[in-house]
Amino acid sequence: MSVQPPRRQLSREEQTIRDYCMGEDGRRKAESTVLLHVSHSNLKKTFFQEIRLDLHMRIGTVKQKLEFHCGTSAISNRLFLYDERGQVMSECEDDKMLGYYSPYDGCRLHIVDDDPNSLSAGGWLEDVSLVTKYEISEEAYNARKNTYRKFKEEKLKEDPEWSLKKEIDARKAKAGMEPSSDSKSKIEDDEYMATEASAIKVGDRCEVAGGRRGCVKYVGKIPELPKGWWVGVQYDEPVGKNDGSVKGVSYFECLDKYGGFVRPDLVQVGDFPELDPFADLEDEI
Known part of the structure; x- marks a missing residue:
């Protein structure tokens, strides 16, 4: 039975970062932050989802920020706030703070572009048929x-x-990747890569194409995969695709993402010890 690699205890700072990254979206924002959708009068197909805005921002500043998303100049647009049902709540004035209009998560800001020379006018930013194509003789x-x-x-x-x-x-x-499925289906030789597989045995340390190191756990044919010989590898790091099983059939045991099955020609056996990711740091102490 394979030995599971020990789990390193996270520091308090690392745990805080992990909790932040894994937490729900609603927990990863300040109390004064609101998530608003944004639509545009000239962009019929484009809809900006959940733009983060601060309630203390003045509307003029909000327009400047939205300019980076849609390209419409802050001095050339009018801004309207809609509720989640599509009803207009208010037109927003530049000198007012966003919080003055009491927006909440899920509301929508709608930009009305009043510039007749705007790049977005006439569908130029969405209709590629309007763009002159490059031609060469x-x-x-x-x-x-x-x-x-x-x-x-x-x-x-x-x-x-x-x-x-x-x-x-x-x-x-x-690069150590498997070929496309239709390429694999063309292999009809049941002994495909038998010669290469004969030089590999269970227990060998190995390196798979792409620099992935591990230990050989299985050598043989796998009915669930295309014909020919396969090598099952338990990797030293979670760079695999499975836990040693294929379509519910277990060929060896390991943690999920630590196992993989590759063709013998992608496996090189020999003196390939497990790499120490902190080796370079020790030289600096």
Whole structure:
């Protein structure tokens, strides 16, 4: 049975940060903070969710902050407050504080853009069909270096059966990632990678592509996965995808996210001790 790594006791400061990050949204704000939605007269498809605003901010300052979200100048808009039912509560005046209008979480500020020359007028920020597309002639494109067309031509010279999909799968394998599902389904050889698997045994220390270290816990075939041989690895850190099981079938036991199954060609066995994340700090003491 595998030994679970010890859990480090969090300091009070670390626990406070953890509680803040894990807490509900409503708990992570000051008493004077209100979460308001924002809509815009020229933006029919864009809706800004839960913008954090302070009740002590003057409306003029609120408009300046909203300018960073929607681009409308603070001097060119009118601001209206709506309740959660869509009813107008009030038009907001620049010299008043936001709290004067008694907004609460879930209310909506609606920006009316009065600038006829605004970038958002006429749908320019949402309708991509209005944007002039970049065009280039065939002659100019062919004269360029490092284009996809030239890249494809070079790859086809090396391998007449090359495809972009094969290239992506090859790069995924090099990075320690599994190929796409339709690529895996093409493997019909039941002994796929048997030779590579024969050099790996349970208990070996290993390093999986991508620099992930761990211990080999299983070598063999897995009916729940595509045909061929697989290696089950218990990682030293939570960089895996499971707890040693595949679709409910357990092949070895470990903590969740500490287990993974990879093809043998992605596993290198040898002297790969567990890395100490604090080793560099000890040199500085």
